[in-house]
Amino acid sequence: MAEDVPKLLENQKSFAGIPECKFVEDVDAFMAQTDNQNNVESVLKQLDEQHSKYKFMEYNILARKRRLRTQIPDLTKSLDMIKILKQQNDTLDTQTLLSEQVFVKASVPPTKTVCLWLGANVMLEYDLNEAEKLLKQNITAAVENLKCLEYDQEFLRDQLTTTEVNMARVYNWDVKRRESQGKMH
Numbered sequence: 001m002a003e004d005v006p007k008l009l010e011n012q013k014s015f016a017g018i019p020e021c022k023f024v025e026d027v028d029a030f031m032a033q034t035d036n037q038n039n040v041e042s043v044l045k046q047l048d049e050q051h052s053k054y055k056f057m058e059y060n061i062l063a064r065k066r067r068l069r070t071q072i073p074d075l076t077k078s079l080d081m082i083k084i085l086k087q088q089n090d091t092l093d094t095q096t097l098l099s100e101q102v103f104v105k106a107s108v109p110p111t112k113t114v115c116l117w118l119g120a121n122v123m124l125e126y127d128l129n130e131a132e133k134l135l136k137q138n139i140t141a142a143v144e145n146l147k148c149l150e151y152d153q154e155f156l157r158d159q160l161t162t163t164e165v166n167m168a169r170v171y172n173w174d175v176k177r178r179e180s181q182g183k184m185h
Contacts, residue, residue: 040174061152075142088110111128
């Protein structure tokens, strides 16, 4: 599993609270226990629903990982710019991205403040030191969240595999049961 992942709580298997799929060791006992010996379809349907839920969780984890993977470089670039502004004594001539593939020349006078987008169309002005501190905290949180998501994704893969194996075992159990019933009659 991923290294440097934050600690899980004592009885916690994943950060996102993904339920653990139990491996069906003894299919005969499982089918007798669930009282579904004559209704294999309902057991397979339940397993298929569980599999679908795991696939949906996987999709969401992948989307969140993609967002974080684009967010971390953006935060790092902003932090680098703060460091440049803190060292600046004269007007800084630069080019800045206006829109996709469109850059504009800009002259940035020495400054003690900077405006940061916080999300949800909110921008706040910060002193350079406060902005640097906030960006470092955001980068640390994003990296930690990414590690947690990678851990959860691995855990989820195991749950998907276990569910698929359980489905195959129940299906094969039913095929053998039908064959034995057919041979007896």
